[in-house]
Amino acid sequence: MDKLLQGIVHFRKDDFEKHRSLFSSLSREQKPHTLFIGCSDSRIVPGMMTKTLPGELFIIRNIANLVPPCSMSDDFVSTTAALEYAVKVLEVENIIVCGHSNCGGCASLYSENNSDVPHLARWMELAESVKTQVEKEAPENDPAAREWMCEQINVVQQMKHLVSYPYIAERFQAGKLEIRGWYYIIETGEVFGYDRNQECFSLLN
Numbered sequence: 001m002d003k004l005l006q007g008i009v010h011f012r013k014d015d016f017e018k019h020r021s022l023f024s025s026l027s028r029e030q031k032p033h034t035l036f037i038g039c040s041d042s043r044i045v046p047g048m049m050t051k052t053l054p055g056e057l058f059i060i061r062n063i064a065n066l067v068p069p070c071s072m073s074d075d076f077v078s079t080t081a082a083l084e085y086a087v088k089v090l091e092v093e094n095i096i097v098c099g100h101s102n103c104g105g106c107a108s109l110y111s112e113n114n115s116d117v118p119h120l121a122r123w124m125e126l127a128e129s130v131k132t133q134v135e136k137e138a139p140e141n142d143p144a145a146r147e148w149m150c151e152q153i154n155v156v157q158q159m160k161h162l163v164s165y166p167y168i169a170e171r172f173q174a175g176k177l178e179i180r181g182w183y184y185i186i187e188t189g190e191v192f193g194y195d196r197n198q199e200c201f202s203l204l205n
């Protein structure tokens with residue numbers, strides 16, 4: 001805890017001062033250009049990896065960067081609410097779904113026993129179709145290939161879920177909204193982007 005307390009004091013004295021006018025301009029409004037949908041994983045730091053400043057990214061984080069497909073629900077749907085706000089109210093220009101290497105959420109799809117984490121297991125049902133596709137396509141007895149395939153196919157699946165929302169599909173088809181899929185490698189810092197035409201990920205340079 002001490003580390004966190006020292007951190008907020010350092011932030012106020014150093015980083016905040018450096019960007020004082022930016023924070024002042026953001027005090028009553030935000031106009032982020034991008035909705036970033038990423039995993040809750042502590043190793044994913046969207047602002048750092050994109051070199052963006054406060055006010056630029058609207059961020060949704062959840063286990064395994066999932067997007068529930070469009071459906072009317074009376075439940076408490078935080079990801080869906082944040083999507084609506086980002087696209088309809090803030091009118092972001094881009095949506096990025098960012099998966100990553102060594103994703104614990106994706107790994108849990110293959111866990112033998114999730115009885116201790118029932119909500120996680122239920123949440124990951126959103127990626128069941130990913131598991132099915134990986135089982136068809138991954139080489140047998142190659143857990144590493146299965147891992148990265150699952151994480152990458154998951155990104156593509158969530159991009160599809162995004163356009164199941166009529167207000168997103170409409171803006172996407174009209175060219176008012178870009179939807180991109182990224183895959184981040186923790187140990188190299190590399191980001192691979194999904195190419196819709198080639199149907200594969202390639203290094204973003």
Ligand SMILES: [Zn+2]
Nearest residue numbers: 039041103104
């Ligand atoms: Zn993850």
